Amino acid sequence: MQHVDDLQNQAALRLARDADPDGERTIGVLTKPDALTKGAVGNRQKWRDVIEGKSHPLKHGYYCVRLPDDDERKRNLSRAESQKIAADFFEAIAPWNAIADRNRFGVPNFVANISELLVKLIEKNLTKLKEKVQQLLDDCEAQLRLLPVLTMGEPMTEVCSRITQFCADFQSAVFGESHKLELVQPNKRRYNGLKDEIFRTRPNFTTSLIIRDADYVKETSPQPAGPVIDLNHVKQAIADSVGWELPTHVPYDATKNFIRGFTSQWDGLALSCFNDIFATTSDFVQECVRKHFGQFKSFETQVAAIVQHDLDQCRDGTQHTLNDLLLKLEQVPFHTQNTEFFRSQWQFWCQYYHGRSGHHWCNFERTHNDEAIQVMAVVRAYFEVAYKRVIDYVPLTIEHELNQTLAAHFQDSLLNRFLGKMGTPDQMKALLTEDPSLAKKREFLEDRRTRLQQIKRRLEEVRKDVVNGVDDASVEHQSY
Structure with missing residues (x-):
């Protein structure tokens, strides 16, 4: 540094x-002090102010060194001779x-002092550096553990093993042994929703005679979805249904029409529930496919196609069972063998719609004087019977015909496909070719881990190297 006046403007100092x-x-080093002429009194004083810390101070101060000039370099002076010339210059x-x-x-002096300073800085920051490197190494190891394990076994064995694990994983989820949050619990919530939806289809009968006191009965939520049906409405429905019945005989058509009013809504509710369950199952199956086969794109694609075929078949079969078998049972004739429950209901x-509290019971064998209330009681009693069986049979049908059937069929479908039509060793090996993006990520993380391990080892050795370097430098300079 020849011009101390420019010190503040030097790029090195700004950096x-x-x-x-x-x-x-940061340490300041002043070079070429022999370039100052005897007449440069002002510049010499500025250099002195800098070295003594009066101008442009630095925490660790400045050093001044004299390097060999062109003549000395031509003479090939030894290091000791060059240092002797520099020492004599600074003394004279x-x-x-x-x-x-x-x-x-x-x-x-500069080498010895800067080496000591370097040791202190390393001792101060080495622990933090080692902790940071260890944190990066731990993160890298964690990311590697998240990657699928590379297959090392015989290809056909590996293919069979992955198919078996996939099927066992799905089956355990279907039967509530695992993945409960992903499959069983969402399905149960949806079935509970179906229960509420069907309960809301109950006929909304009312009479001015109903007394709702705390000791009797209260309709529970959710409230009926249909319009209020009062005594006059029921009486009109009975009158509209009269044919050649004898006097005092209540036409059965009136009762059937009211029953049909709620049972006709159950098809749509049941199928809506099934569609939601099917969507949940499909999403879960696809996630299982990704989990077990996503490491191998070709394998995953082919498994996904087979699984989707089975899903479609089970969907159609379950819809057929719900439509043509189960829900048709709730159409004419309206019937129950559960006569004891029906009688009690x-x-x-009857008692409820008459508004009587206490323990009065109607006689089932004789016709009640009020025909409208008799129809209301019969319809509501039948609703309770049919409602209770439907809210059980719809979920059971879906679980048996869809989820449990899939759990039973997946393994046969997959093994027949891959061991039957694609059973050669080369085809098995091709299935286990890792996805390029996954292979690239694995290579990057393994390379990063190697470099971090090297840095960690070097940090463990660096202080010893620096200390030895200081000792060697001290011995060397003492010999000058």
Whole structure:
């Protein structure tokens, strides 16, 4: 540095301040002091002010070194001879010989002091560096553990093993042994929703005679979805149904029409529930396919196609069972063998619609005087019977015909496909070719882990190397 006046404008100093604002790792070095002429009194004083810390101070101060000139380099002087010339220069020439701190002059002093400073900085920051490297290494290892394990076994064995694991995983989920949050619990919530939806289809009968006190009955939520049906409405429905019945005989058509009013809604509700369950099952199956086969794109694609075929077949079969078998059973004739429950419900609703509290029971064998209330009680009693069986049979049908059937069929479908039509060793090996993007990620992480391990080992050795370097430098410079 020949011009101390330009010190503040030097790019190196600006970079040092940006990288080391606290000055912990910055040392100033003044070079070519022999370039100052005897007449440059002002510049010599500025250099002295810098070295003594009066101008442009740095936390670790400045050093001044004299390097060999062109003539000395031509003479091929030894290091010891060059250091002797520099030492004599600083001892004989003003203002250097007047500066009290003699450790600020010459390359040997600079090397020794900077080495000691380096050791201190390393001791201060080495622990943090090692912790940071270990954290990066742990993160890298964690990401590698998330990757699927590379297959090392015989290809056909590996293919069979993955198919078996996939099928066992799905089967255990279907029967509630695993993945409960992903399959069983969402399905149960949807079936509970179906229960509420069907309960809302109950006929909304009412009479001015109903007394709803705390000791009797209260309709529970959710409230009926249909319009209010009062006594006059029921009486009109009976009148509209009269044919050649004898007097006092209540036409059965009136009862059937009210029953058909709620049972006709159950097809749509049941199929809506099934569609939701099917969507949940499909999503879960696809996630299982990704989990077990996603490492191998070709394998995953072919498995997904087979699984989708089975899903479609089971969907159609379950819809057929719901439509043509189960829900048709709730159409004419309206019938139940559960006569004891029906009788108790009929008596209960007779009493309810008459608004009587206490324990009065109607006589099932004799016709009630009020025909409308009799129809209301019969219809509501039949609703209770049919409602209870439907809210059980729809979920059971879906679970048996869809989920359990899939669990039973997947393994046969997959093994027949891959061991029957694609059973050659080359085809098995091709199935187990890792997805290129996954292979690239694995290669990157393994390379990163190797480099971090190397850095970790080097950090464990670096302090010893630096300390040995300081000791060697001290011995070397003492010999000058």
